[in-house]
Every structure is written in structure tokens, then in C-alpha cells.
Amino acid sequence: GNSVTQMEGPVTLSEEAFLTINCTYTATGYPSLFWYVQYPGEGLQLLLKATKADDKGSNKGFEATYRKETTSFHLEKGSVQVSDSAVYFCALSPYNTDKLIFGTGTRLQVFP
Amino acid sequence: ETGVTQSPTHLIKTRGQQVTLRCSSQSGHNTVSWYQQALGQGPQFIFQYYREEENGRGNFPPRFSGLQFPNYSSELNVNALELDDSALYLCASSLKGQGEAFFGQGTRLTVV
Numbered sequence: 001g002n003s004v005t006q007m008e009g010p011v012t013l014s015e016e017a018f019l020t021i022n023c024t025y026t027a028t029g030y031p032s033l034f035w036y037v038q039y040p041g042e043g044l045q046l047l048l049k050a051t052k053a054d055d056k057g058s059n060k061g062f063e064a065t066y067r068k069e070t071t072s073f074h075l076e077k078g079s080v081q082v083s084d085s086a087v088y089f090c091a092l093s094p095y096n097t098d099k100l101i102f103g104t105g106t107r108l109q110v111f112p
Numbered sequence: 113e114t115g116v117t118q119s120p121t122h123l124i125k126t127r128g129q130q131v132t133l134r135c136s137s138q139s140g141h142n143t144v145s146w147y148q149q150a151l152g153q154g155p156q157f158i159f160q161y162y163r164e165e166e167n168g169r170g171n172f173p174p175r176f177s178g179l180q181f182p183n184y185s186s187e188l189n190v191n192a193l194e195l196d197d198s199a200l201y202l203c204a205s206s207l208k209g210q211g212e213a214f215f216g217q218g219t220r221l222t223v224v
Contacts, residue, residue: 004154036215043116043202044204046212049211089154093211097168098208099160099168101157102147103154105154
């Protein structure tokens with residue numbers, strides 16, 4: 001079946017630190033991969049996506065590369081800000097569907 | 113361009129009652145999906161509608177039902193509410209085949 005596994009949080013960092021949030025997936029076929037972010041009291045916002053192997057998604061300084069050989073889509077940012085504090089969800093969309101399968105989320109807390 | 117809007121934002125119901133949640137899709141989108149997000153968890157896919165027909169369903173019982181209207185707005189109905197139905201319900205709209213979903217702010221349902 002299809003599933004997503006994320007590292008457990010919370011991840012606590014100081015401002016300007018390097019961020020990695022690990023995400024691995026299990027899927028049949030060739031899914032699309034996504035990172036969504038959820039700020040307190042808000043819905044989900046798409047952060048970045050990748051639709052095929054070796055694609056790199058990027059947005060607002062965040063990056064993730066679709067690695068088929070390791071079935072991973074790790075989220076990275078070189079220098080986090082306090083405003084990046086939120087819950088981050090890795091998700092996949094099975095090939096030829098529009099539904100999303102989410103991981104359990106990783107809470108990021110950035111302190112000044 | 114209007115985003116995805118959901119109503120109401122908060123709702124309290126008694127066990128055994130029925131509830132209807134509403135969603136207005138983003139302009140130009142023809143597909144709507146509903147997700148249930150329990151506290152501290154990732155969203156779980158309930159079902160999806162395309163051209164007013166159900167187009168995929170997750171592992172939810174039949175007392176969860178939906179409708180999509182010609183203007184692509186949508187309703188989620190839950191009958192015989194249970195305490196475990198307490199969650200944030202998220203609506204997401206997309207253009208079929210594009211694989212990128214836009215989420216509303218959600219409806220927080222509390223069953224007492």
C-alpha cells in the first residue's frame with residue numbers, strides 16, 4: 001500500500017540553523033511528492049512539490065529532492081527563521097489520482 | 113481569484129446527531145476532496161468528488177457522505193456522530209490531473 005513516514009518532532013532549532021526533516025514513502029508506481037505547512041490555527045499550505053524522480057522542489061528557501069532509489073523526500077533549509085515555526089507534513093499522491101496521503105507531521109520550533 | 117472557503121469554522125454537536133459541513137472551491141477547480149485531521153495527526157482522506165460523482169473513498173464508514181454541486185461547491189455530511197468524529201475537517205480543491213490541492217481553513221467539529 002501507500003504510506004508516508006516522517007521523523008517525529010518537535011524539532012527545536014535556533015534562528016539561522018540548518019534544517020532537515022526526514023520523509024520516506026512507500027508507494028506502488030510513481031507518486032508525486034509534496035511538503036505542506038500548517039501554521040497555528042490555519043489550514044494546510046503547499047510548500048513545494050516534485051512529480052518525478054530526481055526532481056527538486058523549492059520555495060521560500062526550502063528544498064526537497066525526489067529520491068526514488070531511497071524512497072525519500074527530505075525537507076531542508078539552510079537558515080531557518082522564527083517565522084518558519086509550524087507543523088510540516090510530507091505527502092504523496094499516487095500516480096493518476098488526486099488524493100493525498102499524509103505523514104503524521106513534524107512540528108518545528110525556531111527560537112531567536 | 114478566491115481561495116477555498118469552509119463554513120462553519122467551529123461546531124459543537126451531541127453524539128448521535130447529524131452534521132453538514134460546507135466548502136466553496138477555488139475558482140476554476142473541478143475536484144474537491146475532504147480530509148479528517150485528528151489532533152496531532154496528519155489529515156486522512158475521506159473521499160473525493162469530480163463532476164458531482166464520488167471519485168475515490170478512504171477508509172471511512174458510509175455514515176460519512178458528500179455532495180458536489182454544479183458550481184463545484186461541496187458538502188460533507190456525517191450521520192450518527194460519535195465522539196471520535198471530533199476533528200478538524202479540511203476541504204481541498206484542485207484541477208483534476210494537476211496533483212496540486214489547495215486547502216481551506218477547516219471546520220473544527222467537537223462531538224460531546
